[in-house]
Amino acid sequence: MTTTIYVDADACPVKSEIALIAKEFELHVYFIASYDHISNQEGKSGEWIFVDPGKDSADMYILNHIKREDVLITQDIGLASLALAKGVYALSHRGSEYKEESIQTALDFRYLAAKERERGHYGKGPKRFTSQDRCNFEKNLRRLLSKFEGV
Template identity: 80%
Template structure:
């Protein structure tokens, strides 16, 4: 079976872009979302798979079905850290490619931020998703799929 582009779709802001780019490269897309986040209409082309409500249902589905050389689009650093050892490519919705050699640092920062929130220090949170973020994502996904096709 050929490689698949998996999308952790519950809070993904670039679903339309993923659909378009996947068509350009002739990749099959699987949007994984919980029934809690089911859209009124599945406007993006690709396969939609809905899982039970709950925090980790989509993550568990992805972990159990994703294979070597597949691509995962997710904002979840923890999920990315679990698929990288399987030989999966992982990309954030802002266009950052997760790599095994740097994912540990990202997990450490996530842990420290969670500890600060427990102390009541909430900080500013993530910056709003911008047009530049969207463009960066499109460029990064095209670059990644081109790289995979060239291997």
């Protein structure tokens, strides 16, 4: 079975790193994005697939095509949880691997944060993406993909 990388690409800050690492490991990578993001992706590496601009269009495309032991790169905890149920490896853009044993807690926190926002209580938002986050992502993607070498 050949591992493929799927990227929820609309807001992914590590697209060039993914393309480079996929090339190193000789893996195919699909970047899935909405048509709203088509103009700024010309000339990028990997195979780009554009879907309707609807809120969940990219997620639905990914879930309909990804298979067991593929790799998903996403910031979307909900998408990661659905992919994990299919036997997929999922990694955040900061390099954190989503795991079956901890995804429910992450979903619960996401739900509680949404409830707080409904009440008008807004937090600080996500922390700034740093060069250390980029390094962590590269290191952890390589570590994850090294599991498949020689398979």
